[in-house]
Amino acid sequence: MSKTLFDKVWDSHVVRKIEDGPDVFFIDRHFIHEVTSPVAFLGLKSRGVNVLYPQRTFATADHNTPTINQHLPVQDPLSANQLQALEDNANEYGISHWGLGHQKNGIVHVVGPENGITLPGATIVCGDSHTSTHGAFGAIAFGIGTSEVEMVLSTQCIMQPKPKKMRINVNGQLSKGVGPKDVALYIIAQLTTSGGTGYFVEYAGDVFENMTMEGRMTVCNLSIEMGARGGMIAPDQTTFDFLEGRLYAPKGEAWTKAVEYWKTLKTDADAVFDAELNIKAEDIEPMITYGTNPGMGIGITKHIPNAKQVEGGEETYKKSLAYMGFHEDDVMIGKPIDYVFLGSCTNGRIEDFRAFAEIVKGRKKADNVTAWLVPGSHVVEAQIKEEGILDILTEAGFVLRQPGCSACLAMNDDKVPAGKYAVSTSNRNFEGRQGPGSRTLLASPIMAAAAAVTGKLTDPRELF
Ligand SMILES: CC(C)[C@H](C(=O)O)[C@@H](O)C(=O)O
Ligand code: SF4
Numbered sequence: 001m002s003k004t005l006f007d008k009v010w011d012s013h014v015v016r017k018i019e020d021g022p023d024v025f026f027i028d029r030h031f032i033h034e035v036t037s038p039v040a041f042l043g044l045k046s047r048g049v050n051v052l053y054p055q056r057t058f059a060t061a062d063h064n065t066p067t068i069n070q071h072l073p074v075q076d077p078l079s080a081n082q083l084q085a086l087e088d089n090a091n092e093y094g095i096s097h098w099g100l101g102h103q104k105n106g107i108v109h110v111v112g113p114e115n116g117i118t119l120p121g122a123t124i125v126c127g128d129s130h131t132s133t134h135g136a137f138g139a140i141a142f143g144i145g146t147s148e149v150e151m152v153l154s155t156q157c158i159m160q161p162k163p164k165k166m167r168i169n170v171n172g173q174l175s176k177g178v179g180p181k182d183v184a185l186y187i188i189a190q191l192t193t194s195g196g197t198g199y200f201v202e203y204a205g206d207v208f209e210n211m212t213m214e215g216r217m218t219v220c221n222l223s224i225e226m227g228a229r230g231g232m233i234a235p236d237q238t239t240f241d242f243l244e245g246r247l248y249a250p251k252g253e254a255w256t257k258a259v260e261y262w263k264t265l266k267t268d269a270d271a272v273f274d275a276e277l278n279i280k281a282e283d284i285e286p287m288i289t290y291g292t293n294p295g296m297g298i299g300i301t302k303h304i305p306n307a308k309q310v311e312g313g314e315e316t317y318k319k320s321l322a323y324m325g326f327h328e329d330d331v332m333i334g335k336p337i338d339y340v341f342l343g344s345c346t347n348g349r350i351e352d353f354r355a356f357a358e359i360v361k362g363r364k365k366a367d368n369v370t371a372w373l374v375p376g377s378h379v380v381e382a383q384i385k386e387e388g389i390l391d392i393l394t395e396a397g398f399v400l401r402q403p404g405c406s407a408c409l410a411m412n413d414d415k416v417p418a419g420k421y422a423v424s425t426s427n428r429n430f431e432g433r434q435g436p437g438s439r440t441l442l443a444s445p446i447m448a449a450a451a452a453v454t455g456k457l458t459d460p461r462e463l464f
Contacts, residue, residue, distance in 0.1 A: 002268040004165055005234050006200050009140045009265065013123045015157055022159040028122040030057040030152050031108045032095070034064055034082040035411070036127030040149035041089040049154045054094040056156060058117055059086055061099050062107045063411045067374050067401035070101055079412065093153075106377020106403040109133040109345035113217065114379050116246025120235035120262040125152060130345050130427065132223040135232035136216035137239055138265050140200070142230040163229045164274040166199040167267075170207040172281030177461040179355065180215035181347060181425065181444035183207060184222035185287035185297040187279065192311060193295040196228030199275065202267060203233050207281050213242040214351035221346045222427055225294040234266045286460055288332050289429050289442040292320040296429075297442065300459050304330045323431055324439050325419070332457050339422035340371040340452040341434070342445055344408035347425035348376030350383045352445040357392045359449035359463050365397035366455030372414055373398055374406040396453070410435045423451040 003011070016024040032040075037059070044051070051057065064079035074080040083100060090097035098104040104111060109130055112118045120138035125131060127149040134141035148158050170183060188195075201223050208216060216233050223231030240259055243249045250258045285299030298304070304321070306328045307314040321327060326335075342348070342356050353375065365371055373393065375381040381403055384390050390400055407414040408426040410433070416422045418437025425448050429440035441457070450460035 002271040004167075004267040004271045004273065005138060005202055005232060005265055006140065006165055007271070009121050009123065009138070010162060012121070013140070018159075022161040024157050025160045026123060026157055027125050027152050028056065028119075029112075029117055029124045030156075031112055031117075031124070031126035031128070031131070032057060032059045032086070032149065033108050033126070033128065034061050034086040036146050037089065037149055038082060038085040039146050040127070040153060041085070041093075043147070043150040044153055051093040051095065051153045052156050057095045057153065058112070059090040059095050059097040060105055060108050060111050061086055062105075062403075063405045063409070065100050065404035066412050067372070067404050067406045067414055070402045074100070076412070103378050106375070106379065107345045107348060107405055109217070109221065110348055110376030110380065113137065113213070113242075114246070114377060116243050116249030119243065119249065119258070120239060121265050125158065129224045130221050132228070132230040133217050133221040133345055135220040135223065135230050136213060137243070138232055138235035138262065140230065140232065143224065163200040164198050165202070166196065166228070166275040166277070167202045167204055167273045168277045168279065169205040170203070170279045170281055171205040172207065174207060174281045174284065176464065177286050177446060178284050179444050179446065180211060180218040182284055182287040183281075184219045185289065185294065185442060186284045187277075188222060188226045188295045189287070189297040190279070191226045191277070191295070193225060193293050194227045196223065196226035199228050201226075201228045201231040202273075203231055204267070208233050209236065211238075212351060213238060214349045217349065218346055222294070225427055235262045286444060286447055288447060288457065289440070290321075290324060290326055290330075290332060291317075292323055292429055292431050294427065294429060294442060296320065298332065300332055300447065300457065302332070304328055304332070333459055335457045336368065336421070337423050337441070337451050337456060338368065338370065338420040339407075339416050340369055340448050341374070341407040341416075341422055341424040341426060342448050343372065343374030343376065343406050344426035345376060345405070346427045347445050348374060348380065348403075350380050350387075352425065353380070353384050353389050354387070355445040356449040357389045359446050359460060360396040360398065360453055361392045363396055363453040365452055368455045369452050371398050371452050372401060372407050374401045374414075375403050377403050398452075407434050409433060410438070416440075423448045423457070
């Protein structure tokens with residue numbers, strides 16, 4: 001029978017089928033961080049159960065970490081406790097731990113791929129919704145809850161009903177200034193934040209085939225924001241080139257054999273999906289969100305839609321605009337902004353910093369803008385320095401911070417004040433996401449750069 005990429009990976013990991021119930025599903029690799037793992041370990045302890053395969057679990061600290069002075073003790077007691085608990089649990093159970101200050105430390109969804117822990121055909125989970133990022137490598141990767149984290153630690157399996165399958169095809173040529181983030185925000189705007197509910201998505205078409213691994217990760221990362229369980233892209237030469245030689249990637253003969261297998265991980269020509277969406281690359285503009293969910297996005301040259309044009313309740317829509325301090329039919333270009341955040345597991349990789357630097361090169365940060373530029377990992381930070389990007393940023397008046405989730409969800413000190421506008425390369429614009437009362441406008445790194453140097457929303461295409 002013909003199979004999709006998703007079927008191939010899923011079916012090869014089912015340990016047991018339960019009639020009319022979920023599958024018992026084997027997990028190859030498990031990431032943990034300080035927010036969702038402490039309670040899972042407490043559960044293990046209270047049941048007197050051990051970690052079955054500690055070498056399949058990887059711990060990194062990211063959410064509660066400060067992004068300056070990481071060599072000093074963490075001031076916030078809650079954060080300090082969470083970080084300590086992660087370290088203690090990792091040590092107690094023999095799990096590798098990349099804590100604050102460790103040269104491999106960074107956001108879980110950045111360091112996994114960077115170190116070749118994320119591999120094609122693998123099943124990957126983490127107590128974190130943006131685990132979908134790892135699907136960029138042709139892995140089945142999704143977020144799980146704390147009780148499932150405990151289940152994976154103790155059995156290396158979870159119980160999962162098999163989701164439905166959706167394919168999103170984007171074909172054609174993206175225009176200059178339109179990148180992976182715009183593609184993803186465009187798709188979410190089309191589908192809405194619930195359009196992917198119950199599905200696992202495969203992204204296909206020449207736009208994804210021509211995309212770098214960083215770009216594919218940005219797209220898969222945002223799958224969760226359309227309600228999908230996860231998203232994936234068939235592995236190809238771009239994937240293999242990215243992975244070869246990385247710390248945990250197979251070596252020598254094992255590598256050759258692995259690549260041979262990975263090449264079979266493609267959707268068969270006549271395989272059937274439960275839903276399919278076709279998008280023309282030429283229709284996508286640089287995107288910006290104007291509301292309080294990631295589906296409320298439009299091309300930068302467009303006006304904010306009228307309540308009558310949008311699905312869902314008019315009242316909720318108006319409430320969302322009121323929170324943002326915007327009005328129906330407003331033009332986005334020219335709106336003044338206060339903060340710019342470049343970073344997160346969506347856009348905190350080297351390519352994102354290159355894109356940002358391309359725009360700010362030879363320009364200056366606008367005086368009214370506070371900018372937080374936060375690499376996704378120490379590896380990204382080092383590369384920023386090596387490639388001379390730091391010099392460009394410094395010259396333009398920007399400061400580079402240290403790695404972590406930072407203002408993406410403001411669990412540390414990087415909080416956008418109430419009422420202020422932040423152009424953010426992260427993935428969620430919910431009320432208060434970047435600090436109580438903060439107003440988030442989601443965008444690509446180049447859109448963020450254009451705002452950072454002009455102090456207002458600007459069409460980045462004008463700055464090339
Ligand atoms: C803290 C964590 C559980 C959360 C998630 O699951 O996504 C966070 O990473 C987020 O982005 O909101
Ligand atoms: S960077 Fe943001 S979205 Fe990603 S894991 Fe951290 S808090 Fe979640």
